[in-house]
Amino acid sequence: MEVLGEENEIIVREQEEELLHQQDQEESNIRYVMTELHEFLKRLFKKLPAQSLLNCSRVCKRWNSVAALILKSRENCITWAQYNYHIASGSSPSPAFVPHSLGYFGLDLYNCLKETWSVPASCLFFSEFQTADKFHGSLITDKKKSSVTIQKHIEAAMPASCDILSVTVPGTISTTRDLANCAESEGEGGAVAILFPKMEGVQIYKVSIQNHRGIWEQSGVERHQNVKCILTMTSNTSMSTSPAGERLQNTFFRDGQTPVIAGAVIDYSLSDTSDSTECIVFAGDRVNAASILLDENVDTEEDVIRELTQLKNAGLSETNSIGFMFACIGRGSEFFQEWDVESKAFRKIFPRTPLFGVFGNGEIGCTNLPKSKWKKVPQMTHGYTTIICLISFG
Known part of the structure; x- marks a missing residue:
């Protein structure tokens, strides 16, 4: 055994x-x-x-x-996160609060970063609020937590190497990621973050321009870098001197260049509290840009479509493109007596191009098309106008 x-x-x-x-x-x-x-x-x-x-x-x-x-x-996959009350209210009922410090927008940003196929290298962020507790759906009630700037919340969500330009504005324009909806928010609590990856043949970077100093010496913009477009965000407190966007356009013109420069007078820069203009630069052989000015006489949808047709005829590739709209807070629904006139017109002309932007306290830019021939720089500062800029990455 x-x-x-x-x-x-x-x-x-x-x-x-x-x-x-x-x-x-x-x-x-x-x-x-x-x-x-x-x-x-x-x-x-x-x-x-x-x-x-x-x-x-x-x-x-x-x-x-x-x-x-x-x-x-996957380097050319631009993506974005957004919240717009008008879009949200037209969908299925939402809970009063969501588990994110930035509410509904923060949840969309979380999902965007979780699902995106490219690593964000640059972020352009527009918000109608300065503190997180104001965001629709935010659970933050603690005063100490609510005092944390939105910039800190955005930085925490993004990769450490991502360059972020954040501003607060009176209103925002945003498009859903499926391109099904585009709407304007005129102080109803909108926010949008556009995320740019690294792209071959494209340089995207942020610069700050002090309003009382020379342009080239302190901006970091290279004179012969093939700059195609600069978006400028000038705070209200910086308007005692000629806006940096206007000075940039004049400086480039003297060098024989006419890049598209467009932007707005904003409430506040979350990226830099000093007396400066925050800019995001688009340069490189793959970048093309054009812009159109809609003045106060453009006051019907038919007028807007007629002017935007000029932008369409500029012939920029729409396969990998993005639109920016900088509108006076005096336009919008009260000006047209109807919601979303300019953004809807843009979507009719450019159905495959997402549109983003801000309502501001002044507009910087002009009509600048590929065939434009300037004898001098057009007027760059405006009121009761809209600047629409189209950027194509080929």
């Missing part, structure tokens, strides 16, 4: 060792597939959003190189 017992133990031991050997072999095969088979990893990683790829890139050198390759192939 003792002999039989010993034989059974030996058999059991051998079976356990064989099972362990099989498990080791299976794990070895999995490790081989997951680390050495390059094509397998590429096919697998192509199905993952950017945030998941960033997590995978930290596993090992092989995964890091494959993840970097996939991310580079």
Whole structure:
């Protein structure tokens, strides 16, 4: 009996060792597939959003190189997060509060970053509020937490390397990610964050221009960098001197260049509290831009469509394009006696191009089309107008 017992133990031991050997072999095969088979990893990683790829890139050198390759192939995927009361109120009923410090907008930003296929390198953020507790759906009630600037909340959500320009404005214009809706918010609590990835042949960067100093010496804008467009955000407190956007246009013109410069007089810059104009620069061979000025005489939808047709005829590629609208707070629904006239007209002319923008306390820009021939710089500062700018990345 003792002999039989010993034989059974030996058999059991051998079976356990064989099972362990099989498990080791299976794990070895999995490790081989997951680390050495390059094509397998590429096919697998192509199905993952950017945030998941960033997590995978930290596993090992092989995964890091494959993840970097996939991310580079997606470099032209511009995305955005937005909240607009008019769009939200037309959809299914929403809960009074959502689990995010920036409310409905913050939740959309979270989902956007979770689902986006490209890593944001630059972010342009427009908000109608300065503190998080004001955002629709925000759960923040603690005064200490509500005192944290929105800039800090946005910085916490973005990759550390992302360059962020944040401003507060009287109103916003935004488009849903599926391009199904576009609407204007005139103080109803709108917010939008446009996220730009790194793109080959494109440079996008933020600069600050002190309003009492020279342009080239302090802006960081290179004179011969092939600058195509500069969006400028000048705070109310900086309007005692000629706006930086106007000075930029004159300086470029003297150098024989006419890039599109457009922007607005805003309430407050969340990125920089000093007396400066915040700008985002678009440069590079792949970038093309054009703009149109809608003055106070353009006061019907038919007028708007007629003027926007000029922008359409500029011939910019709309495959990978984005529109910006800088409107006077005196326009909008009270001016047209109807909601969303200018944004709806834009969507009719450019159905595949998302439109974003602000209502401000003044507008910077002019009609600047590829065939424009200037003898001198047109007037750049306006009131009761709208500047619409189209940027194409080819």
